[in-house]
Amino acid sequence: MSGMADHSAPDLATALRTRGLRMTAQREQVLDAVRRLGHATPEQISDAVTGVDVTTVYRNLELLEELGLVRHTHLGHGAPAYRPADDDHVHLVCHACGNVIDAPPDLVDALAGRLADDRGFVLDRSHFTVFGRCRDCVAAEQTADSGR
Amino acid sequence: MSGMADHSAPDLATALRTRGLRMTAQREQVLDAVRRLGHATPEQISDAVTGVDVTTVYRNLELLEELGLVRHTHLGHGAPAYRPADDDHVHLVCHACGNVIDAPPDLVDALAGRLADDRGFVLDRSHFTVFGRCRDCVAAEQTADSGR
DNA sequence: CTAACTGCAAAAATTTTGCATGCAC
DNA sequence: GTGCATGCAAAATTTTTGCAGTTAG
Numbered sequence A, B: 001m002s003g004m005a006d007h008s009a010p011d012l013a014t015a016l017r018t019r020g021l022r023m024t025a026q027r028e029q030v031l032d033a034v035r036r037l038g039h040a041t042p043e044q045i046s047d048a049v050t051g052v053d054v055t056t057v058y059r060n061l062e063l064l065e066e067l068g069l070v071r072h073t074h075l076g077h078g079a080p081a082y083r084p085a086d087d088d089h090v091h092l093v094c095h096a097c098g099n100v101i102d103a104p105p106d107l108v109d110a111l112a113g114r115l116a117d118d119r120g121f122v123l124d125r126s127h128f129t130v131f132g133r134c135r136d137c138v139a140a141e142q143t144a145d146s147g148r
Numbered sequence C: 001c002t003a004a005c006t007g008c009a010a011a012a013a014t015t016t017t018g019c020a021t022g023c024a025c
Numbered sequence D: 001g002t003g004c005a006t007g008c009a010a011a012a013t014t015t016t017t018g019c020a021g022t023t024a025g
Helices: A010-020 A025-037 A042-048 A052-065 A105-119 A135-146 B014-018 B025-037 B042-048 B052-065 B103-117 B133-147
Strands: A070-074 A080-084 A090-094 A098-105 A129-133 B070-073 B080-084 B090-094 B100-103 B129-133
Touching: A010 A025, A025 A042, A025 A080, A042 A052, A042 A080, A052 B052, A080 A129, A080 B090, A090 A105, A098 A129, A105 B103, A105 B129, A129 B025, B014 B025, B025 B042, B025 B080, B042 B129, B052 B103, B080 B133, B090 B103, B129 B133
Parallel strands: A090 A129, B090 B129
Antiparallel strands: A070 A080, A090 A098, B070 B080, B090 B100
16 A cells, blocks of 8 residues: 555655655654644653654654754743644643643734834744633632632 | 841741741742842752752742742743742743843733633733744844845 | 751652664665 | 664753751741
């Protein structure tokens, strides 16, 4: 069957070849895992792939980011979250329940415009994360408060 | 002289006493360091204080945050940046030069309003950081590009 | 006095580095 | 065959945990 070929890694092979680098099963697996998980820490990605050393996961995440195929954000704590580069949205992280909510990228357009106009600062959407409390957790807190 | 008393730690003593905790020189030093540095990682704070063990720095940063005297943000990488709770502004981090620019908190008001209206999500300003490129670095990049 | 706090040592967790073998091209 | 990549071991970080001595209240 030749039909099942490169379905999950469209331009990986090309990107690698352009730089004289090699296509390996590990690289394909890491990229697949990032795409499948949406956003994940190196450790989570390492758990999601089989037979790939953690070291290789780190090295390939770095490489894939250089190739422009994945991006990373900080969703809290220490571990960076890697995500597919073409997955264009921003993140809302709830401090209370820990949930990560995806939001449309145009949410930051106004802010980006203001920063650009006022300060010449070019906002990086792909790295954009907002912390706060989600509706459910706010509601839960208010219920608790009123009970005091 | 009694006039030089608690000039740098206004409500630390009170906050501690309320909880039955103790005022120590180390706690005062850690809080002072956070206020003096503006925003700093545990390691930087540890370097800034004298005769305080790193372990104690970590423990006290956690405590001071519980007491509401300091806050932390993520300015990139892994290490959290601790800052005075009353120092109310948001951060712009340049990926190119690494500079951290302080910006007025009202910068996020529009975004906060929209998130609240649309999703009931309450944004935490004190934890707010924007990544991108500062004016100087954008200019430098464009000069480089045009030279190609 | 009493128990909270600290410092030191050690453990845990996370990321990086070196090097010999393996494999893509 | 050539040299880029991987895996494994070891080192370097960064943060946490345990415990006995110290000290604020």
